[in-house]
Amino acid sequence: MLGIILAAGQGTRMQGLTKNRPKAMLPIVGQPIILRVINQMRVADITDIIIVTAANDQYIESYFNRNPIGDIDLTFVIQQKAKGMADALLSAAPLIDEPFILAACDSLYPDVHYQNLVKIHTAHDYPATLTLMEVSPSFIPISSSVEIVENKVIRIVEKPKLEHAPSFIASLALYVFDTTLLHHLTDVKASHRGELELQDAIQMLISEHQGLPYLITDWRWEITSPADLLQMNLNVLQQQADLTFPKMEVFQKNIQLIPPFYIEDGVVLPSHAKIGANVYIEAKAVIGDGAVLRNCVVLQNGIVPPKQVVDNILISDSLP
Structure with a gap:
């Protein structure tokens, strides 16, 4: 199984912390966060990893050229323009010929979640396995809400108003897919933000297969602001x-x-x-x-x- 890490985001909400280095290279207790994501994939026995970077970013590849990881084979792919997660994945699509785990560069999960996500996916015949998390109502309007029927996700609603949210369970940016997803990426239309949203391609899979399986994580630490960077470091310090x-x-x-x-x-x-x-x-x-x-x-x-x-x-x- 391949690992794909999307690391082309600009980190525009980080208030200058990404002026001189990309968001993926922000430090978490002595390690760039992307290295911690790689290590979480390694725990799930994923050693072939593709990293999608921005066109103007030589920082990430340069770091790993100077600091190679002995048992990990890294390949770097450039997303030419910041046009969303589906477009970023399209940049790597020519190199993908087997099931893969897809992760964002700015989030950490329990190590066991990576392991269990892979186990669940390999145990069924569905083209995708999603990561979900129970969230507070205040988080729903800025994230997503899923509808679940008979232990399958049958609908993902992006940033709904609370009164329209089918649940207080959100879909997170950590998935396992087989190559079926790649065939839908070119069918995704630009959103009102001008981006190609990955959730649109996932919804196509949901419609085709009358739902998709999932695994709920107990927690997810994500960096979207300087306060998040502080908190993630404090969390890791207390675990380490x-x-x-x-x-x-x-x-x-x-x-x-x-x-x-x-x-x-x-x-x-x-x-x-x-x-x-x-x-x-x-x-x-x-x-x-x-x-x-x-x-x-x-x-x-x-x-x-x-x-x-x-x-x-x-x-x-x-x-x-």
């Missing part, structure tokens, strides 16, 4: 036992560390600071003497002034 820091500097500079935390090499460390709990500091960040950091992320080139108290914030440059 591996901690790193330059030990000699810590001892020499009398820094108090409270786990969980993750400090990359190349951070300018302060004297007499307190770091933690729940802190991630990316390389090339600068922390001032006597600063107190907790529940926060400091990205590359971020600056925390001396004696500043930082709590529940993402810092991408300097604080006043």
Whole structure:
């Protein structure tokens, strides 16, 4: 089975965080988020992966050329224009000749969900298996709502008004398809946004097969804003036992560390600071003497002034 990761999105809602690197390369506790998506596919024994990138993006491919993953075979495909998920998948279609798992580059799920999604798909004869999640009513008008009959999704309604939503269950951007889907991509018409929506092709499959099977995930972490990037890092910190820091500097500079935390090499460390709990500091960040950091992320080139108290914030440059 192939893996396909869509990584051509521009990250326009990230308020400048994607000015110098694509959304797929935003860091989650020391790793680009796309690397974490690749590792989730690896858990499901998927080792041949196609990554669809934007035409103006050399960052992702360059990163993996410098940092190859030994047991993963990566192929890069360019989406020439940002015309939606169906168009992005069309860019990779000539390379797809077997069932594939399709994921967005900005979302993480339980590892076991990838494994179970593949198992369910291989156990039935349907051309697709969907990922669903129960969501709050406030999420429905900005996402989707599915109608389920006899354990099959028979309809997906995009961004419905609450009174028109068939359920409080949304369809998420993680699927397993066979190649049948590819034949429908060219039939998708541009939406009012001028994009080719993947859900339209999925609805064609639903109509042909009187419904599609699904697997419900307990959670999904997604990056759509700087607040999401902060929260995903905090979530991963709390799950991750591996901690790193330059030990000699810590001892020499009398820094108090409270786990969980993750400090990359190349951070300018302060004297007499307190770091933690729940802190991630990316390389090339600068922390001032006597600063107190907790529940926060400091990205590359971020600056925390001396004696500043930082709590529940993402810092991408300097604080006043």
